[in-house]
Amino acid sequence: MLILGLDTSCDDTSAAVLEDGRIVLSNIIQSQVKLHQPHGGVVPELASREHIRNIMHVAQEALKTAQVKTEEIAAVAVTIGPGLIGSLLVGLYYAKGLAYGLGIPLVAVNHLEGHILSVFLEEDHPPFPFIILTVAGGHTSIYYVKDFGHYEQMGQTLDDAAGEAFDKVAKILGLGYPGGPVIERAAKKGDRERIKFPRAYLAKDSLDFSFSGLKTAVALYVKEWEKGGKDVTLEDISASFQEAVVDVLADKLILAARKKGVRHVCMAGGVASNSRLRERLLEVTGANGLKAYWPRPAYCTDNGAMIALAGYHRFMRGEVADLSIDVKSRFPIGQNA
Ligand code: KG4
Ligand code: ZN
Numbered sequence: 001m002l003i004l005g006l007d008t009s010c011d012d013t014s015a016a017v018l019e020d021g022r023i024v025l026s027n028i029i030q031s032q033v034k035l036h037q038p039h040g041g042v043v044p045e046l047a048s049r050e051h052i053r054n055i056m057h058v059a060q061e062a063l064k065t066a067q068v069k070t071e072e073i074a075a076v077a078v079t080i081g082p083g084l085i086g087s088l089l090v091g092l093y094y095a096k097g098l099a100y101g102l103g104i105p106l107v108a109v110n111h112l113e114g115h116i117l118s119v120f121l122e123e124d125h126p127p128f129p130f131i132i133l134t135v136a137g138g139h140t141s142i143y144y145v146k147d148f149g150h151y152e153q154m155g156q157t158l159d160d161a162a163g164e165a166f167d168k169v170a171k172i173l174g175l176g177y178p179g180g181p182v183i184e185r186a187a188k189k190g191d192r193e194r195i196k197f198p199r200a201y202l203a204k205d206s207l208d209f210s211f212s213g214l215k216t217a218v219a220l221y222v223k224e225w226e227k228g229g230k231d232v233t234l235e236d237i238s239a240s241f242q243e244a245v246v247d248v249l250a251d252k253l254i255l256a257a258r259k260k261g262v263r264h265v266c267m268a269g270g271v272a273s274n275s276r277l278r279e280r281l282l283e284v285t286g287a288n289g290l291k292a293y294w295p296r297p298a299y300c301t302d303n304g305a306m307i308a309l310a311g312y313h314r315f316m317r318g319e320v321a322d323l324s325i326d327v328k329s330r331f332p333i334g335q336n337a
Pocket of ligand 2: 136138269301302
């Protein structure tokens with residue numbers, strides 16, 4: 001059974017063809033990074049217009065690469081939220097047109113469910129139940145996953161997402177956009193113990209996050225640092241900031257696993273491709289007798305394959321959307337489409 005998965009929730013136009021809920025026949029991602037780079041972040045109006053320009057050929061490329069004809073697609077799965085309204089609308093209306101024109105079902109997918117299930121795109125995936133940290137530019141949450149369709153949110157960020165903190169700190173340091181990869185690169189040459197930036201653990205045993213205080217601490221530090229006289233490099237600041245984020249993410253993941261008595265711990269989303277975070281997760285899971293999982297980078301950032309996979313499981317449960325369905329900028333994981 002072939003599912004076409006589409007995601008236009010933020011600044012990537014993506015389409016994928018998935019066979020039998022697990023074999024990725026194609027996964028095409030058209031990034032808009034260059035378009036938004038001069039603005040230092042995603043400009044929603046520009047993003048939706050770019051999706052309009054790209055969606056058709058990205059979807060056609062996905063079918064061509066998979067060597068699949070449109071008529072062979074069993075259903076079209078599309079992200080309806082959370083995300084940028086204008087961006088989401090482009091994907092949803094393209095999907096509606098396809099579903100209507102081909103006479104096939106439309107399946108509405110929660111973007112966060114896509115990230116959670118992205119671990120199943122890899123051969124070495126966790127068994128149920130597992131804990132997963134979804135960590136990106138728009139979200140940072142921990143879920144307990146009992147089965148397909150059964151997700152319990154255990155914690156989330158109260159302010160900035162971790163990826164957003166990377167992006168804002170990169171801007172403060174003049175390193176460009178997106179912040180994650182440039183900070184990671186700079187951090188490799190820095191001393192992560194050099195500056196002790198604050199770690200916000202919040203209430204005892206809390207699985208919520210807060211990164212805005214850390215961002216402010218870095219901004220204040222940089223202001224002082226720019227006056228000169230400190231024997232500290234930009235690379236040291238990058239490494240020390242990254243370490244503060246990694247400490248909190250890793251500690252809370254282990255705490256979540258302990259709370260649920262779960263042995264399998266995963267992460268997904270753009271920040272999950274950070275090599276220091278991966279290294280740390282391997283360390284702490286190993287030390288605690290747990291096993292760590294994460295998908296390859298192309299499945300960590302926004303992609304159509306994870307939406308096709310989530311859509312496949314919804315389709316199998318008979319969860320087909322009405323063609324009058326709308327997008328949702330906010331879309332908690334437990335809410336029905
Ligand atoms: O999953 P994604 O492509 O889009 C969202 O759903 O947000 O994630 C993008 C975010 C950006 O904030 C970016 O700075 C961050 O993920 N990111 C990273 C790395 N690569 C991307 N953060 C830390 N280290 C990285 N290597
Ligand atoms: Zn995402």
